[in-house]
Amino acid sequence: MILPSSKFKFGSEIQQPCQQNIIGVGQFTIVHKLSPKIVRKVPSDQSYFYSARAVEIEGHVYGHLGKHKRIARCIGWGDDFVDLRYECNGDLETYLRKAHLTRYAKYRIARQAVEAVAFIHGKDVFHSDLSACQFLGSDAIVMENATHFLPRDEDAPNTIRSDLFALGSTVYEILLGKKPYEGMDDEEIQRLFSDKVFPTLNEIGDQQWRCIVQKCWMCEYDCAEDILKDMPSVPCSRRILTKIQYTISNGNPGHSNYRKGTR
Numbered sequence: 001m002i003l004p005s006s007k008f009k010f011g012s013e014i015q016q017p018c019q020q021n022i023i024g025v026g027q028f029t030i031v032h033k034l035s036p037k038i039v040r041k042v043p044s045d046q047s048y049f050y051s052a053r054a055v056e057i058e059g060h061v062y063g064h065l066g067k068h069k070r071i072a073r074c075i076g077w078g079d080d081f082v083d084l085r086y087e088c089n090g091d092l093e094t095y096l097r098k099a100h101l102t103r104y105a106k107y108r109i110a111r112q113a114v115e116a117v118a119f120i121h122g123k124d125v126f127h128s129d130l131s132a133c134q135f136l137g138s139d140a141i142v143m144e145n146a147t148h149f150l151p152r153d154e155d156a157p158n159t160i161r162s163d164l165f166a167l168g169s170t171v172y173e174i175l176l177g178k179k180p181y182e183g184m185d186d187e188e189i190q191r192l193f194s195d196k197v198f199p200t201l202n203e204i205g206d207q208q209w210r211c212i213v214q215k216c217w218m219c220e221y222d223c224a225e226d227i228l229k230d231m232p233s234v235p236c237s238r239r240i241l242t243k244i245q246y247t248i249s250n251g252n253p254g255h256s257n258y259r260k261g262t263r
Contacts, residue, residue, distance in 0.1 A: 017042060028054040033086060038075055041082045058082050065123055070116035096177050103175075103205060107234045110174045110209070114231070117167050118224035126158040161219050164227070168216025175204050175213075193217070208232045 015021055017032040017040055024031035028051045029041045041058070043051040059077030067073070073085035092109070101109075120126075169180050180199045181189045192198075198217050201210040212230050221227055 014038060027051075034083070035086075037086050039084050039086045041084070043080060046080070052080060055080060055082060061125055065120060065125065068119055070112060070119055093173070096174060104234060106175050107206070107209065107232075110171045111228070111231055111234055113170055113174060114167065114224055114227050117163060118228060121160055121163070121224055126160065126163050160223060161221070164216050164221050164224060165219060167224070167227070168213045171209070171216070172199070172201075172204075172213050175209060206232060 014034045015032075017030075017034070021032045021034065022030055023033045023039065025044065028044055030044050032040045032042070034040050041055060043055050045051045056079050059074075059079075059082045062071075062074035062077060062082065065071055072087075075083040075085060077083065096106075173179050181192060184192075196218070198214070201213055204210045204213065208230065209232070212227055215221055215230070216227070
C-alpha cells in the first residue's frame, strides 16, 4: 500500500467513501469525492475479480509512471483504491462541448493529448481506452485498465498502434467537438472502421491536422513521437492562454470529472 504524499495539501477533513459522496459509477469502479481536492476510485463490486483487479492494476500503473504534467495526479493507492487529485473543470469531453475555444486552443489541447500518450508509451504502458472523456480539464490523462473505446475491436490485443488508432479519434473529437460517426451504434461504427470507411475530415480546417488523424486511422504511425513531428507549430500566446482560463472560470464546464469513461 502506498500512502498519500506528504507534500500534497489536503485542506479540509477527508471523508470516508459513502453513498452521499459518489460522483461517478462505471463498469468496474465507483468514484467518491472525499474532499474538495481528492477523489477515490474503488471497485464497484469487491467480489468481482475484474473489478478489484482493475483498481489494483491502475494503482500500479500510476506508481510506475510517476508524476508528470500530462498524467492525472495520483495521491496514493492500495490494493482496493486509487486516490486522485480532484479537477474541478471536469473531463475534456464535457469541457469541449460547453466551452467556446478558438481553433488554436483546440490544437494546443490535441498536442497535449499526443504528448500524454507519447509519455506513457515511453514507459511501456498502453492506455487501451483513449477518448476525450479520459482527459481532464487540467490537460492530464486518466489511466485506467480497460479496453472498450470503439472503433477498435475490444477483443483485440492492446498495442501501440491500437492506442494510436484511438488517439486519432480523440484528436478528431478534440478538434470538432464530436466523436467519429456520433449517433451511430457501436456495431455499425466498428464495421465502418474495419472496412476503412472513415468520417470526412473536411471540417478540420488545417490540412496537417487532417493528415494526422487520417494516418492514425490508417495505422501509418509507429509511435506517438512521430505524430508530434508531423504537427504544425501551435501559437501559445498569452491571449490564447487567457481565453482558456476565462472559459474555465466563466464557462462552468461542470465538476463531474471521472464521471464518463469510468471503468
